[in-house]
Amino acid sequence: MSKPRLVSTIGEKEYYYPGHAACHGCGASIGLRHLLKAIGPNAILAVPAGCTSIIAGRANLSTFGIPFIHTAFGSAASVASGIIEALDRLGKKDVNVVVWAGDGGTFDIGFASLSGAAERGHNILYVLDDNEAYMNTGIQRSGATPRGAWTTTTIKGKKEGKKNILDIMRAHNIPYLATASVAYPLDFHRKVKKALSIKGFKFIHLMSPCPPGWRFDMHLTVEVARKAVLSGVWILMEIENGLLRLNPPSNTMLEKRRLPVEEYVKMQGRFRFLKGELLEEFKRDVERNWERIKKILEEQSR
Amino acid sequence: MSITSRVKKVLTGNHATAYAVMQARVDVIPAYPITPQTTIVEKLDEFIENGLLDASMIRVESEHSAMAAAIGASAAGARTYTATSSHGLLYMYENLWWAANARLPIVATFVTRAIGPPWNIWSDHQDIFTLRDSGWILFMAKNAQEAYDLTLQAFKIAENPNIRLPVGIGYDGFYISHTSEPVEMLAQDEVDAFLPDKRSIKPLLDPSNPYTIGNLPEASFNFLIRKNMWGSMESSIDYIKKVGYEYYLLTGRNYGDLVDKYRCEDADTIFVSIGAMANEGMVAVDRLRSKGHKVGHMALRLLRPYPEDEVIDSIGNAERIIVMSRAVSMGKGGILFTDLIDVVYRNRLNVDVYDIVVGLAGVEVVDNDFIKVYNDVLDGIFDKRETIFLMGGKYV
Numbered sequence: 001m002s003k004p005r006l007v008s009t010i011g012e013k014e015y016y017y018p019g020h021a022a023c024h025g026c027g028a029s030i031g032l033r034h035l036l037k038a039i040g041p042n043a044i045l046a047v048p049a050g051c052t053s054i055i056a057g058r059a060n061l062s063t064f065g066i067p068f069i070h071t072a073f074g075s076a077a078s079v080a081s082g083i084i085e086a087l088d089r090l091g092k093k094d095v096n097v098v099v100w101a102g103d104g105g106t107f108d109i110g111f112a113s114l115s116g117a118a119e120r121g122h123n124i125l126y127v128l129d130d131n132e133a134y135m136n137t138g139i140q141r142s143g144a145t146p147r148g149a150w151t152t153t154t155i156k157g158k159k160e161g162k163k164n165i166l167d168i169m170r171a172h173n174i175p176y177l178a179t180a181s182v183a184y185p186l187d188f189h190r191k192v193k194k195a196l197s198i199k200g201f202k203f204i205h206l207m208s209p210c211p212p213g214w215r216f217d218m219h220l221t222v223e224v225a226r227k228a229v230l231s232g233v234w235i236l237m238e239i240e241n242g243l244l245r246l247n248p249p250s251n252t253m254l255e256k257r258r259l260p261v262e263e264y265v266k267m268q269g270r271f272r273f274l275k276g277e278l279l280e281e282f283k284r285d286v287e288r289n290w291e292r293i294k295k296i297l298e299e300q301s302r
Numbered sequence: 303m304s305i306t307s308r309v310k311k312v313l314t315g316n317h318a319t320a321y322a323v324m325q326a327r328v329d330v331i332p333a334y335p336i337t338p339q340t341t342i343v344e345k346l347d348e349f350i351e352n353g354l355l356d357a358s359m360i361r362v363e364s365e366h367s368a369m370a371a372a373i374g375a376s377a378a379g380a381r382t383y384t385a386t387s388s389h390g391l392l393y394m395y396e397n398l399w400w401a402a403n404a405r406l407p408i409v410a411t412f413v414t415r416a417i418g419p420p421w422n423i424w425s426d427h428q429d430i431f432t433l434r435d436s437g438w439i440l441f442m443a444k445n446a447q448e449a450y451d452l453t454l455q456a457f458k459i460a461e462n463p464n465i466r467l468p469v470g471i472g473y474d475g476f477y478i479s480h481t482s483e484p485v486e487m488l489a490q491d492e493v494d495a496f497l498p499d500k501r502s503i504k505p506l507l508d509p510s511n512p513y514t515i516g517n518l519p520e521a522s523f524n525f526l527i528r529k530n531m532w533g534s535m536e537s538s539i540d541y542i543k544k545v546g547y548e549y550y551l552l553t554g555r556n557y558g559d560l561v562d563k564y565r566c567e568d569a570d571t572i573f574v575s576i577g578a579m580a581n582e583g584m585v586a587v588d589r590l591r592s593k594g595h596k597v598g599h600m601a602l603r604l605l606r607p608y609p610e611d612e613v614i615d616s617i618g619n620a621e622r623i624i625v626m627s628r629a630v631s632m633g634k635g636g637i638l639f640t641d642l643i644d645v646v647y648r649n650r651l652n653v654d655v656y657d658i659v660v661g662l663a664g665v666e667v668v669d670n671d672f673i674k675v676y677n678d679v680l681d682g683i684f685d686k687r688e689t690i691f692l693m694g695g696k697y698v
Contacts, residue, residue: 041512054518059517067508072396081360082330087360113363166529
């Protein structure tokens with residue numbers, strides 16, 4: 001019997017071990033497992049404060065089968081810069097240096113170090129694990145929290161929209177950027193492999209739902225992530241050498257063949273304040289994202 | 303061109319440091335500019351661009367990232383150096399502690415400078431003393447030659463596998479960093495023989511031997527990590543002396559003594575100070591000695607670990623110690639004083655200790671200041687329980 005497509009593509013070897021300390025249904029856990037399969041074993045992971053500080057397990061055991069360094073909250077990209085330069089001096093030129101950072105460590109406190117490393121063009125893959133709030137400290141809003149979402153510091157729903165980090169990183173003129181979703185592991189795996197094949201600074205923005213933070217049942221993680229894509233709230237794409245390409249299934253959704261946004265929103269308790277005008281504004285956020293992409297694609301085809 | 307034989311050059315403290323870093327053949331230098339540190343990094347950049355130093359310069363976007371990149375590079379096994387001052391030191395503060403707790407053998411220069419506001423680029427020692435409790439081994443140089451010599455020794459001390467702590471070398475901004483003086487440099491092959499093989503630094507991050515660095519521990523496990531760090535700090539004293547003595551045999555300049563004693567032998571009064579102003583203290587000693595006063599001066603070359611035995615030994619039978627601090631613990635006293643008073647108490651030394659704060663914010667300290675305090679101490683005008691502030695020859 002032939003192996004399922006997933007296994008034959010990503011391989012059976014695991015570097016993310018049982019016994020990790022992630023919550024049940026953790027989206028980041030799915031992301032880490034597939035990331036490590038794609039980068040391991042000849043890789044080093046730098047991780048700032050966040051959920052993965054806990055997920056990594058208890059000293060002196062570890063969840064990870066590759067070298068892993070915890071960094072200060074705002075420092076992951078800079079630590080990775082130091083690692084890649086050191087490996088270069090030591091003649092270890094084939095090691096994948098990868099950052100795995102949450103949205104707080106990327107959009108907010110870690111942004112300066114991220115921008116610096118991207119501008120310097122360091123040969124690093126930076127994977128942003130976006131669960132749209134400071135989940136590890138107990139669900140506080142971040143620059144990645146979407147409009148209308150409840151958090152413990154936006155108890156009536158966030159009034160502001162989500163920062164468009166992909167556009168900001170795109171403006172750094174780095175050779176490869178992509179979005180990904182834990183509901184589409186093959187797409188994520190391909191993008192990680194693609195990024196590793198390119199020299200320079202690469203950025204992958206992974207959407208990873210969080211059951212306790214988003215208020216949905218732990219068995220629905222993949223379903224929520226999939227609905228985000230099918231409703232067009234989350235768009236799968238990649239930008240290679242400045243050229244944007246939509247990826248399946250988002251590539252069929254330019255002309256609004258999308259599920260209603262409500263299908264995604266209603267699954268999550270965090271959106272209980274997302275009604276009326278706030279919901280309309282949320283929908284306009286989604287529409288604006290698509291319009292921007294449309295414009296970019298039109299410019300490219302000219 | 304590399305330095306093939308011993309040579310004496312007229313160098314600023316910053317350039318003397320840059321030469322030592324070059325001769326130590328560092329691998330990675332993450333750095334961010336701040337006055338008065340900048341000319342170290344500029345010189346190193348010049349060495350790299352001109353092919354004299356085969357190293358990577360990481361031109362980071364902040365000091366916080368400078369130390370973060372140093373952490374990454376050192377954890378991966380590279381010989382790593384950086385430098386900063388004042389607000390730069392404070393901005394990298396989180397990662398300075400991170401480097402110490404992660405036991406990374408990073409060497410850094412801290413060109414001392416006042417902390418704002420108001421903005422002030424002149425020297426005092428407030429910045430380096432914020433690292434007092436961090437786990438960094440801290441030296442304080444009092445001239446460009448010491449800056450050069452201690453930088454070379456720092457790599458050897460930091461990389462000792464029984465120590466593995468970061469080492470910082472402090473010296474006064476402008477007084478030392480930008481003032482030129484003759485500095486004797488070793489030949490490159492002497493430096494190569496003196497320093498350990500940089501590839502003997504054990505990488506913490508190695509795909510062939512994967513470790514996770516910094517996972518959440520049990521509290522008791524964490525306690526022992528801290529206790530082990532204390533042990534390494536304490537036992538490093540012997541090694542620091544050994545390295546200093548080895549350096550003495552090589553150069554004739556004695557670093558085996560962690561306290562630079564000047565005419566202390568029969569002194570009844572001893573001044574204590576560090577850095578550039580120690581030179582003024584020694585001039586004051588000569589002047590007072592010429593008038594028959596039995597005075598001496600102790601310059602602490604090592605701030606952490608505190609060279610307690612040598613300090614006690616240097617105090618000898620002195621009746622009084624006048625501690626001149628260029629940094630103050632607000633609400634407590636001069637920092638050199640608070641360090642010393644604990645030694646006096648724990649060892650039940652029968653000696654009076656005076657707490658004088660001078661030179662804050664770059665106010666000049668000269669030999670006359672030492673002499674004035676000495677005379678006033680003898681006249682008994684001070685209450686020993688007081689912290690005295692002396693500025694430009696006047697108490698304020």
